[in-house]
Amino acid sequence: MTSYRFAVNVTPKPGILDPQGRAVEGSLGHLGIEGVSAVRVGRRVELTVDASDRVAARAVVERLAAELLSNPLIEAYDIELLGEASSTVGAGTGTVGEA
Amino acid sequence: MTSYRFAVNVTPKPGILDPQGRAVEGSLGHLGIEGVSAVRVGRRVELTVDASDRVAARAVVERLAAELLSNPLIEAYDIELLGEASSTVGAGTGTVGEA
Numbered sequence: 001m002t003s004y005r006f007a008v009n010v011t012p013k014p015g016i017l018d019p020q021g022r023a024v025e026g027s028l029g030h031l032g033i034e035g036v037s038a039v040r041v042g043r044r045v046e047l048t049v050d051a052s053d054r055v056a057a058r059a060v061v062e063r064l065a066a067e068l069l070s071n072p073l074i075e076a077y078d079i080e081l082l083g084e085a086s087s088t089v090g091a092g093t094g095t096v097g098e099a
Numbered sequence: 100m101t102s103y104r105f106a107v108n109v110t111p112k113p114g115i116l117d118p119q120g121r122a123v124e125g126s127l128g129h130l131g132i133e134g135v136s137a138v139r140v141g142r143r144v145e146l147t148v149d150a151s152d153r154v155a156a157r158a159v160v161e162r163l164a165a166e167l168l169s170n171p172l173i174e175a176y177d178i179e180l181l182g183e184a185s186s187t188v189g190a191g192t193g194t195v196g197e198a
Contacts, residue, residue: 009106009143024144027167033159035149044108044143045123050134060132068126 004049004057005082010070011042045069046082054084103148103156104181109169110141144168145181153183 012018020041028036047064051057061079070077111117119140127135146163150156160178169176 005137007108009108011143011145021144024146024167028163031162031166033163036146036159036163037149038104038145038147040145042143042145044110044141045120046110046137046139046141047123047135048137050136060135064127064130064132064135067130068123 001050001052002054002057002084002086004051004054004084006047006049006057006061007080007082008045008047008061008065008069008077009042009080010045010065010075010077011040013074013076016074042075043069054081100149100151101153101156101183101185103150103153103183105146105148105156105160106179106181107144107146107160107164107168107176108141108179109144109164109174109176110139112173112175115173141174142168153180 012021018040021039024039024041025036028034047061049057049060051060058079058081065077065079066072111120117139120138123138123140124135127133146160148156148159150159157178157180164176164178165171
């Protein structure tokens with residue numbers, strides 16, 4: 001088994017209202033910040049997946065992103081692989097399903 | 100002037116409670132998903148900055164991230180440059196402040 005660290009970035013689709021983004025834009029004047037526009041506020045979910053290989057790990061994240069972490073009607077997501085680390089020690093069944 | 104598109108990723112610091120992350124972990128069983136752990140839920144803010152150069156643009160994002168987009172007591176942030184595009188056309192004062 002290998003541990004993979006992923007990030008799922010969930011953002012409002014183009015054309016979808018983004019009240020949090022509007023709120024940020026409304027606060028820029030108070031801070032005296034100029035030249036900032038097109039602010040979109042989404043979520044970033046980081047998680048670890050234990051799987052036999054990278055393809056299996058990504059499939060789990062893909063399902064999670066589509067079914068739990070985003071609302072496909074109004075949000076888009078993309079998946080980033082942040083890192084991976086072998087972790088057969090302590091897995092108990094280290095020889096089963098090894099890629 | 101050049102337009103720079105940035106993303107600011109804001110995540111709960113290690114050791115800080117993350118109820119949204121716990122909620123995601125609690126839902127995994129219902130979906131029949133195994134092997135997922137260490138879920139952390141944060142925010143992702145994407146924004147466009149018009150500035151004379153990349154250093155000036157990043158300074159604006161840095162200030163925004165520290166003062167408005169994150170709570171430095173409990174959250175960490177990192178800044179990603181997503182892309183850049185020259186946009187002197189229509190800027191009105193295209194020859195002023197050009198890098």
